[in-house]
Amino acid sequence: MAPTPAKYALVSLPLSTFDTGDKQEALDSLKATISSENGNVLPFPVPNFKIGTLDALVQQADDLAKLNTACEGVVGKVGDSLRSLYEGNEDKASEQKMVNDKPTDQYLRSFTWNKVRYRADRPVGELIDILQKELATIDNDVKSKFNQYNQVKTNLAALQRKQTGNLATKSLTPIVNPSLLVQDSEYLETHLVAVPTNLKKEYLKSYETISPMVVPRSSIQVAQDDEFILFAVTTFKKHSAEFQQKCREHKWTPRQYKYVEGGKEEEQRELDRVTREEKKVWGEALRLTRTGWSESVMIWAHVMALRVFVESVLRYGLPLEFVSALVLTNAKLLKKVKTALDSSYSYLGGNAFGRDKRGRITKDDAALTSEMAAAGLGHADANEYTAYVYYEFEL
Numbered sequence: 139m140a141p142t143p144a145k146y147a148l149v150s151l152p153l154s155t156f157d158t159g160d161k162q163e164a165l166d167s168l169k170a171t172i173s174s175e176n177g178n179v180l181p182f183p184v185p186n187f188k189i190g191t192l193d194a195l196v197q198q199a200d201d202l203a204k205l206n207t208a209c210e211g212v213v214g215k216v217g218d219s220l221r222s223l224y225e226g227n228e229d230k231a232s233e234q235k236m237v238n239d240k241p242t243d244q245y246l247r248s249f250t251w252n253k254v255r256y257r258a259d260r261p262v263g264e265l266i267d268i269l270q271k272e273l274a275t276i277d278n279d280v281k282s283k284f285n286q287y288n289q290v291k292t293n294l295a296a297l298q299r300k301q302t303g304n305l306a307t308k309s310l311t312p313i314v315n316p317s318l319l320v321q322d323s324e325y326l327e328t329h330l331v332a333v334p335t336n337l338k339k340e341y342l343k344s345y346e347t348i349s350p351m352v353v354p355r356s357s358i359q360v361a362q363d364d365e366f367i368l369f370a371v372t373t374f375k376k377h378s379a380e381f382q383q384k385c386r387e388h389k390w391t392p393r394q395y396k397y398v399e400g401g402k403e404e405e406q407r408e409l410d411r412v413t414r415e416e417k418k419v420w421g422e423a424l425r426l427t428r429t430g431w432s433e434s435v436m437i438w439a440h441v442m443a444l445r446v447f448v449e450s451v452l453r454y455g456l457p458l459e460f461v462s463a464l465v466l467t468n469a470k471l472l473k474k475v476k477t478a479l480d481s482s483y484s485y486l487g488g489n490a491f492g493r494d495k496r497g498r499i500t501k502d503d504a505a506l507t508s509e510m511a512a513a514g515l516g517h518a519d520a521n522e523y524t525a526y527v528y529y530e531f532e533l
Contacts, residue, residue, distance in 0.1 A: 144466065144467075146530070147531075149479065150184075151168070152459060153461055161181075171479065171482045176467060176471045176475050176478065185258040186458050187258055187260075198448050223423060238432060243533075245439070249443075276433045276434050279426060284423055287416075294416045301409065305363050305365070314370075328370050328371070334389065337389065337390065351377045366391075453486075480525070
């Protein structure tokens with residue numbers, strides 16, 4: 139049975155919600171609310187950034203929501219690329235999913251804002267621009283290298299098919315003895331035709347009459363495999379095109395072949411060269427995709443930290459007194475986490491939330507809900523207003 143996929147939730151709550159203004163005690167209270175059976179609650183430290191105007195914050199909330207979606211897309215594509223490099227082997231791909239030389243889960247558990255790379259004293263809008271540009275660079279670099287690898291892989295597959303396919307597709311260079319061909323004749327030409335084995339009798343009975351001026355009894359069996367028999371047939375050149383067309387109508391495959399001195403050796407050299415190139419580009423693609431995973435996840439984590447900050451300011455106001463946490467859980471338990479949070483903190487939504495006779499949370503103010511959603515305030519994955527800062531994601 140497959141393991142339940144890991145899920146994460148980011149939560150931010152005002153310190154005024156708790157009995158004390160101490161962040162550690164607030165985290166302990168949050169842990170008790172969620173319960174260790176439902177998820178592991180860890181601190182997710184967010185710096186105090188420079189705050190602009192209210193209009194700027196609302197615009198930044200919208201920009202960050204869009205950037206968050208872009209991050210999710212790039213991380214997903216990089217993960218797909220890793221799986222593709224390992225032919226769909228998820229275990230091997232997962233071994234490469236490191237962020238700053240740590241397993242992805244461990245990086246998120248111990249997340250701290252990179253103050254060297256993204257100085258916290260910069261304006262929020264400037265930080266958004268930097269993260270956006272870095273994400274686009276990573277996306278383009280990985281895409282470009284992966285496209286290069288796919289092209290080389292396609293070229294290699296084509297060369298390998300020439301070596302290993304059936305007589306209707308494979309290279310005839312190592313198969314055909316040039317002495318069987320009529321060469322340097324002004325009037326005659328030898329054709330090579332791959333005939334399905336079940337059509338051999340029909341071919342032998344009719345090949346001389348399917349077009350004019352086929353040399354009688356000129357057909358020679360050159361080779362055979364499980365599916366086809368390769369025949370050499372001589373015709374007059376002026377009827378070559380008609381002969382080939384009639385072959386196709388009979389479901390016989392005319393093969394294009396021209397003898398070249400040293401052709402067999404040249405094909406092998408080309409196969410060896412492209413095989414070496416494929417290994418080289420595979421290694422380059424793996425290194426770049428591994429870096430792409432590390433960078434894109436790190437960028438995404440910083441984008442989410444900014445989202446938590448901006449939305450916390452918009453919701454809870456000044457002074458900047460809120461506690462933010464990362465909840466590690468799984469898809470099955472995430473609903474229980476959300477239900478526990480709603481039960482304890484839904485009152486923060488004011489008129490946006492009420493309760494029915496059974497104590498279940500209801501949304502009384504649909505207008506407020508839609509207004510908040512339009513401003514980018516609400517659930518990460520849907521336009522559903524939540525009473526507190528809350529985002530879900532998975533990696």
